[in-house]
Amino acid sequence: MTLATRVEDLPFLDVKDPAFSIRSPEVADAREQSWCARTPYGIAVLRYDEVQKLMRDPRLRQGSYAWPAMNDATGKFADWWSRMLLSQEGSDHARLRRLANPAFSPKLVTSLQPAFAVLANELIDTFAKKDSCEFMADFAEPYATRVICTLLGLPHEVWRELADIAADMGLALGVTFKQDIPRIDAATQKLFDYAANLIADRRARDLGTDFLSLLIKTNQEDQQALSDQEMVDMVVLAIFGGIDTTRNQLGLAIDMFLQHPAQWALLAAQPELGRAAVEEVMRVRPTITWVTREAVTDFSYEGIDIAKGTTLHLFSQAACSDPRAFPDAGFDITAERKPHFGFGGGAHHCLGHFIARGDMTEALAILARRLKNMRLGGEPKWLPDSGNTGAISLPIAFDPEV
16 A cells, blocks of 8 residues: 555544544544544544654644634633643743642552542442442542542532533533533633632641642742642642543443443452553543644654644544554453553653542442443433543443342
8 A cells, every 4th residue: 555645645534523433434444544644633643653653753742732723712711721731841841740740649649549449439339229320420420520629638528519610621622612612711710710719728728648738838849839820720730630531531431341241240350450441441442532742843754744833633542443553452451452542641641640540440440349230221422522532421220239
């Protein structure tokens, strides 16, 4: 097969269409035709090796900073998005990341693992003796949000308010961004007010070992400390990112196990596979279906001329089902796999990955142990299957506990 040498000769994927699916045969066909495809947002990179290399290529910068502009979006969310950690490069990015790192430490996450287990069991207790639940409302949403409450030392009674805010803000990461701007911006302002009050309250009290205390302590001791605005931006990112992605990822995990009941039974029998289950789910069904880079110079790559300013969307889901890298790409929580891209990669690797891995590992192992013979209990509703995706509702049935 001859590689296309002009962008206009590449296969085309209309990722702007809300009906587009990142897992469609159309994407698989495009992946067989070429390592990349055209989209309304730029170039989609579809194969594992190319995604892995380009994610760390110094000729590219993190590209998600341009997402609001791609959608002709302005306002509160767009302003925050342009300032926050993910959108920065070079020394600005390094400073922000260094000042935030202590608050995301593996040691903190390890100390919280028992609390995650208690929380998971508490939520399951509310429906385990029944024969069904609506997984997103009854478990994924309260669990993801209350994990953040635990992380920040917040009373768990506020979880509903935070979950609603995160859900509305999360609309900005989907392909319907522009039409939802009023709702998104209202939620963003609420979370900013909430974060500012939270920081002021914590500064007025003795600092502990929770996330926010560690973040404040680090910045009291550093000459390059976060400004008040940067501190608020960081807390907003921690709350929003932690709730939205974990909630969605848990729902996607359950969807995968519904399709593979033998794997669910295996996890129930071997809860030590919880961590592997998280990694395998994020390989085949990540909530963040692509990560974005932008060319900072003109260059050629694998026969394609890429102009400065070109946006490249690295399709993590397509890459991690690429038969060149995964000859047996079926869902298997016992298989040894190449690394997935569910947490991005390179300098912009997700800062909160320890937290996400820790809380989801506990949740999936406990859910598998307690929800026997899990099956679909009704018709689920889904966000568009591209951008940041997940279940809106996911009814499940199971054998009631006795």
